[in-house]
Amino acid sequence: MSNGAVPENPLLKNLERVLITREQIDVRLDELGAQISRDYEGQALVLISILKGGIVFLADLSRRITVPHALDLIGATSYRGGTKTTGRVIITKDAELDLRGRHILLVEDVLDTGHTLNVVIELLRIQEPASIEICCLLDKKVDRAIRIPVKYTGFQIGDEFVVGYGLDYKEHYRNLDCIAVLAAHAIEGN
Ligand code: IMP
Ligand code: MG
Secondary structure, eight states, X not given: OOOSOOOOOGGGGGEEEEEEOHHHHXXXXXXXXXXXXXXXXXXXXXXXXXXXXXXXXXXXXXXXOOSOEEEEEEEEEEEOSSSSEEEEEEEEEOOXXXXXXXXXXXXXXXXXXXXXXXXXHHHHHTTOOSEEEEEEEEEEOSOOSSOOOOSEEEEEEOSOOEEBTTBOBTTBSTTOSSEEEEOGGGSTTO
16 A cells, blocks of 8 residues: 655666756756747738657646647658658658648757758648747757758757657657656666
């Protein structure tokens, strides 16, 4: 029987260090929400997130945006369960709304090589929206294979594999409140 104590999250022992705290994320979310609300005033805005990593960010950001907006989801995957992209992006789910003439803001967890967003933008262009802009929580400082113009960035980070706040390693860690670097012992093959 439970004694009422909150159990410790066992995933925490697999983290090497916290890169961005929940408090830092909250402050940045307030700033981004305010900025987006100003920029899109009076416009038909649709926030589209990319499954699955972007959904935590989408849920929190959407509630800080004061202008009316719709939500939609696209499924895309390029990872095959490891820490390196395969570079081959597979669309697993298309958007459901009619996007013609609407202003799309793509809400993505992390921009790494740029392959995912490149494919998603091409897919969305077919619907002839009024505009497509990108809001990504994390912008990795890497030599990008493809140049992607990002309008709103949460944080710049180094070329490290991170987890938490929607980001996973082998489908775990998405539920962590912070963004953290995994300890080497938690990565298979190390
Ligand atoms: P890109 O296509 O290389 O830009 O990678 C984008 C996708 O790869 C993201 O949407 C994430 O799903 C995944 N990804 C890239 N870097 C990381 C990371 O550090 N942790 C977890 N997932 C990542
Ligand atoms: Mg993702």
